[in-house]
Amino acid sequence: MFFRLLTLWLCWILDAVLTIEPSWSNFFIGEFVTFKCDMNEGKDTDWEYKTNKDGRELIRYSTIKEATESDSGGYSCRGRRDYFFSEWSDIITLTVSSSNRPVVTLYPNWSEIYRGETITVRCEIHGGDTEWDYEWETNSMIKAPNQNEYRIRSASSSNSGNYRCKGRMKSSQHETTEWSDSVTLTVSDNEPRPVLTVSPSWLSPGASVTLNCEVEHPSAGWSFYWYKAVPDLSEKSSSYELLPDGNGTAQDSYIIHGQTHTAGYVCRAGRGDPEYHTDHSRPKFVWSADVHSAASLTVSPDRVQHFTSDSVSLTCEGNFTEWRVRKFSEDGRLYSDCRRMTGSTCDINTSKSDTAVYWCESGSGEFSSAVNITVQNDGNGPILVSPVHPVTEGASVSLSCSLRTQKILSNVFFYHNDKLIENDPRGELKISAVSKSDEGFYKCQYSGRESAQSWMSVKGEQDQNI
Structure with a gap:
């Protein structure tokens, strides 16, 4: 067996x-x-x-x-x-x-070559021990030498074109082969930029995270390099630190085990000999709502949803002297600086573009917990008042519904994962002892208008020490 x-x-x-x-x-x-x-x-x-x-x-x-x-x-x-x-x-x-007609081949035979890569155009004539001289015909801007192969060490668009060849016997200069079929070499001046995805993007402490790196032609000989983004406040950017065993892997995915805190990652790809490298991907982030990391972010007022033109303060906390607040918007854009940063607090007058994920980064390279903020664009619609950070199992929580002109509403319906909780209007939804089954999306409805939905996360008591 x-x-x-x-x-x-x-x-x-x-x-x-x-x-x-x-x-x-x-x-x-x-x-x-x-x-x-x-x-x-x-x-x-x-x-x-x-x-x-x-x-x-x-x-x-x-x-x-x-x-x-x-x-x-x-x-x-x-x-x-x-x-x-x-x-x-x-x-x-x-x-x-049926004949010794030459064949032109490209090595490596990739469907697209990028500027700066190395490529060899080769003329192959088979049959017997005949020795040949070679003649090339091409419409590219750079002519190939009369040898059996032409090695282009740093390709550019000027090398693009059709290549064909024929052979002439060295022993009898009058004996020649037919012209080969033409082979098209296409060199792109575009620089490939890999795309990184992460799954899951929101995680529970200790979860495994899978990174995937994709280039335009994923089967065309790429190897992959994996990096962690390290905040650099002095340069208002990040440096990249190679992950363990992340140097030129054949697989286009990389698994991180035991991820606990918010972190950013990038990848790049390489291929060929000598190796050609792409630029780094745009950074992607794995967000944790864990408030027990070395740094944390608090939101005032403490709720996920806000009206436009609300004043919201984001405060970074931890034993660090320098901070920046980062924002990843709905359209996938990453913002590195707060427009109004005073000490460790970022003040926002909210607009629809402020709907995003937010977190803090310290001058020592620490990431805080991350929070979602949603800005209600309908000035007459309600918002759901729900906590920004995860709720601990066994704790009590109260959700309510609010209008811009009226903070306390009655006759409100609440939904959990799009399911009406009770067909009984009330002023607020109270959960006296939260359990894991209470986790999910919540929204409220008032006078026929619905709020946006927000995720309420529930963490176990054992997670307090992670």
Whole structure:
């Protein structure tokens, strides 16, 4: 049983790798072709292999003694051990043609090349031991030298164009091949910028957080670098600190275990030899409402929702001398400075654009808890009065509904996760002993008008010490 489980585990983590020898992209009729399938770089020898051509499984297909045009197609392989199979390898395309017409190839063969990358344009002529001189024809602004390959060390848009080649026998300068088909090289002057996403963006203390980094062409040879954003108040920006084992990973995701506090992250990508690097992504944040972090943020008045033109104070607290209040708005923009910062307090006269997530950063690089603030744009509509910070299990809490002109309302309906709590209008919603089941979105309704909904978080008593 243990052996079968181990074998299943090996099958899950190992992939088959198919290679073709000789390693040409184009063969001619009558040539000899060898297929080689390996598991674990050939270190595992007790696997059996099967080959697949254009979706049809072949029996013990390892060589083609005399290639024909019908052998052209896409080949892959997989390994079998006992009753378990590996995944099929990546597909390798074999092309068999009837003449020694040259083939132009790009190495690496990426669909888009960016300015500054290294690319090689190669002319391949197969068949016999003939030695060739090469001639290139291109409509790019820079001409290729008369060699079998042209290495472009720092590509630019001037290298874009169609490339084709032909060969001339060194032993007989009158004998030439046909022109190859043209291959188009496209070099973009745009600089790729990866996009980072985080999940979850709001977390419970100790949760795992997954970072995902995406570039325009994710399968085109990228490796990824992962960084934590470290506040730098003197430069009004952040520096980036490489995360553990975050240096050039093959995977486009990175998991952080045991995240407890608000933090910012960025990624970038690299590929090629020498390696070309993208710019850093825009920072993305994981927010924690935990008020027991080294720094904290308090809001006055203590509620999530506010009317336009309300005066709201955000105060940073902790054993630090320098602060800045940061804001991540609904449209995804990050703001680094408060317009009116006095000491450790930021004062806001609210407008619709102030609907955002807020937190504090210290000169020592600490992040505070984060809070949501929602600004009501309907001057005649109600707002829900609910606490900014999480409520501890067992504590009491009171939610109410307010108009700009009237702070205490009666005949109010309250909703929890869009479900009417009781079909009985009241002035406020009192929960004498909060439980985890009370967590969720709340909103109120008065005279047919609804407030926006706000999330009320409930934390366990054990979380107090985290």
